[in-house]
Amino acid sequence: MGLSLPEQYPILITAGNLISKINFYYIFAGLFIYLMIRPYIYYYKNRKSLAPGPLPLPLIGYWNIFLIGDVAQNKYNLSEKYGEICDITMFGHRCVIISSPKYLKELFSPSVHSPYLRRLPLTSGFIELGMDREGLLLNCDIPKWRHNRKFFQQSLSPPSFLQLCTKYTVECCEENIDYWNCIIKDNQNQVIRLDEWFRAFTSDMMGLVAAGSKEASMKIQFMKSTNQIYKEKKIEEEENKGEIYRRLRSEYADALGFYIFVPKLLWNLPFIRVAAKYYKNILNYLTDFEIQFIKERKQQIKIEKESNISGQNSKVRPDFLTMLITQNIDDDPSPDEIKQNIREMFSAGTGTTTTTLCSIVYLLAKHPEHEERMVKEILSVIGNDDRITSSDLPKLPFTEAVINESMRLYPVVPITYRYSPDQDTKIGDYHFNKGTIFAINLSHIHRNAEYFENPDQFIPERFLGNWKERIPQYAFSPFGHGMRSCPGKNFSMAEIKVILATIYRKYTFKLVNPNEPIQFKFTLVNDITKMEAYIERRK
Ligand code: HEM
Numbered sequence: 237m238g239l240s241l242p243e244q245y246p247i248l249i250t251a252g253n254l255i256s257k258i259n260f261y262y263i264f265a266g267l268f269i270y271l272m273i274r275p276y277i278y279y280y281k282n283r284k285s286l287a288p289g290p291l292p293l294p295l296i297g298y299w300n301i302f303l304i305g306d307v308a309q310n311k312y313n314l315s316e317k318y319g320e321i322c323d324i325t326m327f328g329h330r331c332v333i334i335s336s337p338k339y340l341k342e343l344f345s346p347s348v349h350s351p352y353l354r355r356l357p358l359t360s361g362f363i364e365l366g367m368d369r370e371g372l373l374l375n376c377d378i379p380k381w382r383h384n385r386k387f388f389q390q391s392l393s394p395p396s397f398l399q400l401c402t403k404y405t406v407e408c409c410e411e412n413i414d415y416w417n418c419i420i421k422d423n424q425n426q427v428i429r430l431d432e433w434f435r436a437f438t439s440d441m442m443g444l445v446a447a448g449s450k451e452a453s454m455k456i457q458f459m460k461s462t463n464q465i466y467k468e469k470k471i472e473e474e475e476n477k478g479e480i481y482r483r484l485r486s487e488y489a490d491a492l493g494f495y496i497f498v499p500k501l502l503w504n505l506p507f508i509r510v511a512a513k514y515y516k517n518i519l520n521y522l523t524d525f526e527i528q529f530i531k532e533r534k535q536q537i538k539i540e541k542e543s544n545i546s547g548q549n550s551k552v553r554p555d556f557l558t559m560l561i562t563q564n565i566d567d568d569p570s571p572d573e574i575k576q577n578i579r580e581m582f583s584a585g586t587g588t589t590t591t592t593l594c595s596i597v598y599l600l601a602k603h604p605e606h607e608e609r610m611v612k613e614i615l616s617v618i619g620n621d622d623r624i625t626s627s628d629l630p631k632l633p634f635t636e637a638v639i640n641e642s643m644r645l646y647p648v649v650p651i652t653y654r655y656s657p658d659q660d661t662k663i664g665d666y667h668f669n670k671g672t673i674f675a676i677n678l679s680h681i682h683r684n685a686e687y688f689e690n691p692d693q694f695i696p697e698r699f700l701g702n703w704k705e706r707i708p709q710y711a712f713s714p715f716g717h718g719m720r721s722c723p724g725k726n727f728s729m730a731e732i733k734v735i736l737a738t739i740y741r742k743y744t745f746k747l748v749n750p751n752e753p754i755q756f757k758f759t760l761v762n763d764i765t766k767m768e769a770y771i772e773r774r775k
Pocket residue numbers: 355372373374385580581582584585586588589592648649652653713714715716717718719720721722723724725727728
């Protein structure tokens with residue numbers, strides 16, 4: 237009798253086949269992923285307070301909002317979806333997106349003792365950039381930040397400085413107008429890249445105001461747009477130095493993005509290592525360059541002081557750098573501190589103004605009735621050819637309303653941050669542990685229908701008259717609020733007003749693609765990507 241197979245044999249065979257087909261690597265990988273995800277689900281469900289928000293991803297939390305799409309738009313969408321307080325996690329840091337002015341009193345406190353004097357926690361990128369302890373923007377060392385803020389503010393505040401800025405802005409506008417007149421001489425309806433022109437303008441302008449450096453950005457922009465080669469319009473030696481400085485600063489802007497967004501953990505990987513080394517070199521060149529001209533200026537000031545040279549005979553320009561050096565004794569602030577303050581004046585003051593100017597042109601081109609009213613006001617105050625002075629600026633309320641309304645719809649800093657490493661916070665019904673980052677969603681707040689009727693429409697009139705009584709304080713914050721608000725606010729408002737007044741009385745602009753939305757790229761601020769417009773002489 238032969239061996240008979242057990243009845244369940246076919247079933248065993250099938251099971252055996254199945255088992256042999258299972259790849260145990262997948263099982264282990266699945267188990268590993270489950271074990272990684274589990275703490276996040278646990279954390280999500282058991283947070284001390286349950287503010288709404290998306291489920292954090294394993295290890296990276298909600299870091300994908302930095303990796304996919306536009307960060308500012310992603311945060312805007314999260315506020316739309318989850319409401320006024322939205323809880324996310326980024327690399328182990330709890331981050332709360334706030335999009336209502338109701339919760340900002342404490343975070344935007346104007347007190348020197350506020351626990352929210354820091355903007356963001358310390359990162360290895362900030363340390364590499366030296367920004368953790370120098371300058372203002374990302375300085376986490378509060379005594380040092382206070383020290384610098386005092387010098388920064390004192391240098392920008394004197395009325396004489398504002399007058400000087402107005403004068404420099406007018407000079408740059410006149411140079412710009414010369415170039416534009418040349419460009420449209422034979423060809424009305426010429427297309428120009430407004431983003432590039434405004435970038436060149438703000439760069440030259442800031443060069444004069446910050447460090448007295450004569451730059452040639454507009455000249456180069458002119459040559460580029462008219463296809464002239466550099467040799468035809470010679471770049472002077474002084475301008476050449478300015479051009480090197482401008483290029484180093486532009487590379488520095490890329491370095492900022494690298495150090496802030498690429499974690500140190502990755503700096504030694506192939507390819508990334510090359511970039512890390514390149515940016516390190518850029519930082520070193522830029523520092524050497526800056527320290528050199530700060531020392532030269534200090535020396536010049538010292539010599540003139542000792543020889544009692546002043547007024548017309550002085551060769552020292554009365555710019556921000558001179559202000560920083562002369563308002564103190566001995567070596568305080570040190571060349572390193574001065575260097576960082578100057579650097580931040582450039583990085584915080586050029587892109588922001590460029591984007592704001594482009595937004596204004598964009599909105600006015602879409603609303604010619606508001607442009608007409610603004611131009612009428614400008615002509616009635618300064619006429620067709622007179623030079624604008626700082627005393628004319630308060631007489632332009634509608635122009636100011638246009639600027640405010642543009643900054644409401646397109647705030648160049650769509651999100652600002654506050655952070656306390658040592659104090660728990662209660663916001664609404666929610667409790668947040670110390671170390672939580674608060675992302676204040678200015679762009680979302682600015683479009684809140686509770687405070688702005690027809691929030692998506694361009695209505696400059698809402699900023700006329702006693703608007704500060706009608707609009708709650710924190711509902712409109714293009715320059716932030718409190719101790720870390722923008723120290724360049726008055727300067728920028730004056731600069732933008734002068735530019736609009738000088739340019740709009742001569743020209744009008746039509747968008748090349750009027751149906752396209754305005755395009756920004758968010759790094760730390762919203763940068764305009766491209767804006768083409770037809771430029772026409774005003775009749
Ligand atoms: C349209 C132009 C500008 C806009 C819309 C703007 C907006 C802002 C905003 C929203 C902040 C953050 C405020 C907060 O967190 O409460 C800020 C900070 C800052 N801005 Fe501006 N800004 C502009 C131009 C300038 C200019 C021209 C300068 C330099 C003169 C400047 C220097 C700074 C600095 C140094 C900080 C950091 C302050 C600190 O942390 O203590 N900004 N700006």
